[in-house]
Amino acid sequence: MNRNNDVFETTFHVRFAETDQMGVVHHAVYAVWFEEGRSQWMRARGRDYAEFDAGGINLAVTELRIRYHRPARYGRRVTVRTCMKSVRSRGMEVSYEVVDSDSGDLLVTGNTRHVSTDRSGRVVRIPDEWVRFLSPER
Amino acid sequence: MNRNNDVFETTFHVRFAETDQMGVVHHAVYAVWFEEGRSQWMRARGRDYAEFDAGGINLAVTELRIRYHRPARYGRRVTVRTCMKSVRSRGMEVSYEVVDSDSGDLLVTGNTRHVSTDRSGRVVRIPDEWVRFLSPER
Amino acid sequence: MNRNNDVFETTFHVRFAETDQMGVVHHAVYAVWFEEGRSQWMRARGRDYAEFDAGGINLAVTELRIRYHRPARYGRRVTVRTCMKSVRSRGMEVSYEVVDSDSGDLLVTGNTRHVSTDRSGRVVRIPDEWVRFLSPER
Amino acid sequence: MNRNNDVFETTFHVRFAETDQMGVVHHAVYAVWFEEGRSQWMRARGRDYAEFDAGGINLAVTELRIRYHRPARYGRRVTVRTCMKSVRSRGMEVSYEVVDSDSGDLLVTGNTRHVSTDRSGRVVRIPDEWVRFLSPER
Numbered sequence: 001m002n003r004n005n006d007v008f009e010t011t012f013h014v015r016f017a018e019t020d021q022m023g024v025v026h027h028a029v030y031a032v033w034f035e036e037g038r039s040q041w042m043r044a045r046g047r048d049y050a051e052f053d054a055g056g057i058n059l060a061v062t063e064l065r066i067r068y069h070r071p072a073r074y075g076r077r078v079t080v081r082t083c084m085k086s087v088r089s090r091g092m093e094v095s096y097e098v099v100d101s102d103s104g105d106l107l108v109t110g111n112t113r114h115v116s117t118d119r120s121g122r123v124v125r126i127p128d129e130w131v132r133f134l135s136p137e138r
Numbered sequence: 139m140n141r142n143n144d145v146f147e148t149t150f151h152v153r154f155a156e157t158d159q160m161g162v163v164h165h166a167v168y169a170v171w172f173e174e175g176r177s178q179w180m181r182a183r184g185r186d187y188a189e190f191d192a193g194g195i196n197l198a199v200t201e202l203r204i205r206y207h208r209p210a211r212y213g214r215r216v217t218v219r220t221c222m223k224s225v226r227s228r229g230m231e232v233s234y235e236v237v238d239s240d241s242g243d244l245l246v247t248g249n250t251r252h253v254s255t256d257r258s259g260r261v262v263r264i265p266d267e268w269v270r271f272l273s274p275e276r
Numbered sequence: 277m278n279r280n281n282d283v284f285e286t287t288f289h290v291r292f293a294e295t296d297q298m299g300v301v302h303h304a305v306y307a308v309w310f311e312e313g314r315s316q317w318m319r320a321r322g323r324d325y326a327e328f329d330a331g332g333i334n335l336a337v338t339e340l341r342i343r344y345h346r347p348a349r350y351g352r353r354v355t356v357r358t359c360m361k362s363v364r365s366r367g368m369e370v371s372y373e374v375v376d377s378d379s380g381d382l383l384v385t386g387n388t389r390h391v392s393t394d395r396s397g398r399v400v401r402i403p404d405e406w407v408r409f410l411s412p413e414r
Numbered sequence: 415m416n417r418n419n420d421v422f423e424t425t426f427h428v429r430f431a432e433t434d435q436m437g438v439v440h441h442a443v444y445a446v447w448f449e450e451g452r453s454q455w456m457r458a459r460g461r462d463y464a465e466f467d468a469g470g471i472n473l474a475v476t477e478l479r480i481r482y483h484r485p486a487r488y489g490r491r492v493t494v495r496t497c498m499k500s501v502r503s504r505g506m507e508v509s510y511e512v513v514d515s516d517s518g519d520l521l522v523t524g525n526t527r528h529v530s531t532d533r534s535g536r537v538v539r540i541p542d543e544w545v546r547f548l549s550p551e552r
Binding site for chain 4: 021029031032035058060062066068
């Protein structure tokens with residue numbers, strides 16, 4: 001993942017409830033963190049996914065990939081680096097890195113693919129203003 | 139909680155993801171199990187909360203109480219005993235026990251209060267047919 | 277809940293994954309937010325619950341009460357106000373308010389009771405230095 | 415995924431808490447269902463992952479892939495089909511399908527890769543008896 005302006009970082013503490021009995025963050029939690037990375041990325045650029053959703057359009061996840069390198073632990077802060085890879089008329093692809101905020105250790109990498117759907121689940125075009133908003137070259 | 143016909147039992151395995159780093163089920167999970175107890179109670183009586191919800195009415199939780207007696211652990215089966223305590227025109231109260239299915243040990247007790255609301259969150263009367271369906275004396 | 281120095285506030289965005297199909301935050305999530313309130317309260321005072329846990333002692337939840345006043349929604353920021361009510365040699369009680377950070381609307385109130393246990397689940401005294409650290413009159 | 419004896423099926427109801435404000439199951443939940451598929455697969459063959467874990471060895475997830483075909487909804491029953499793809503001395507790969515139990519519609523497909531680690535996170539050999547137990551050709 002490149003470190004240019006297209007990468008947005010958001011940092012927060014691991015929550016106790018996110019751990020499992022292995023003593024580390026449960027592997028499903030990272031999908032929630034990726035989603036939070038997308039939400040904060042949009043806010044940092046001045047809009048909110050809540051608006052998008054209120055407009056009747058969802059960016060439903062069609063594919064998720066996560067590679068786990070090192071475990072995250074309660075008591076640590078983690079940074080999610082979110083990078084918009086591509087935006088098309090009906091979807092987008094986003095990639096992520098999660099690192100330990102203090103040590104810089106790489107914890108997981110991953111990516112999500114999304115398709116734009118209306119309330120009934122039908123694939124629809126992303127409105128032009130949102131395509132422009134989402135596009136990484138902005 | 140009385141042990142008459144008004145108590146409905148549902149049994150399932152603890153999920154690994156439900157544990158935390160103390161090695162036991164995280165305390166927030168029991169609220170989800172109570173909800174599953176309500177869902178299965180309705181199904182056992184022949185209807186589904188999904189229908190209720192599809193009708194535009196929610197039984198929103200207004201109060202939750204849980205007392206934790208013993209921890210639940212991964213690898214065990216638990217039984218949720220759900221008891222409808224009272225149904226009124228605009229709400230209901232439900233109580234719960236969670237026990238270890240094999241040892242019979244009492245793990246937690248609790249109760250929830252609910253109010254009937256429409257999609258906009260306004261308090262509304264529960265439709266008569268649902269009041270009859272929900273009533274414990276049925 | 278009083279607004280003196282004993283009340284600690286922590287603020288964050290609602291996560292999309294925390295909503296349910298009623299379009300609001302699921303009622304079990306507030307228990308996780310309370311826990312995060314406790315974690316941040318400790319950090320604000322200079323220590324971390326992770327240390328406490330690493331010392332082999334847990335502050336297990338024995339009772340949880342939540343009253344739901346208004347729903348929290350995705351796209352909003354919420355503030356958890358955490359107040360240590362009392363600390364004893366083997367336990368403590370904490371109360372919480374969650375408000376919408378921007379409107380100030382009260383969303384939920386609640387409290388938790390805790391008991392100090394060792395790894396095997398036996399009730400033990402909280403080490404003196406931790407009793408002092410946790411005590412509200414500090 | 416082949417439909418021979420190596421595919422194990424487990425069926426349960428979607429939980430209300432598993433939905434999000436899109437009105438469908440949140441995409442992170444399927445990772446939890448896959449894990450439940452693995453747990454039930456082991457139980458169906460006569461052993462429990464809890465034993466494995468108690469022996470000090472974890473099958474930590476190193477990679478997760480999920481493709482989302484159709485949304486799962488509250489009120490429906492879903493079936494997770496779990497298939498052990500390969501077992502090696504230090505890891506394994508498992509694949510999954512989730513279908514709507516009544517309509518048979520394919521909802522998601524996915525797979526996980528695992529590595530065997532000790533409590534400290536070091537990669538270790540899976541004990542021989544467990545390799546035999548896990549092996550798909552058994």
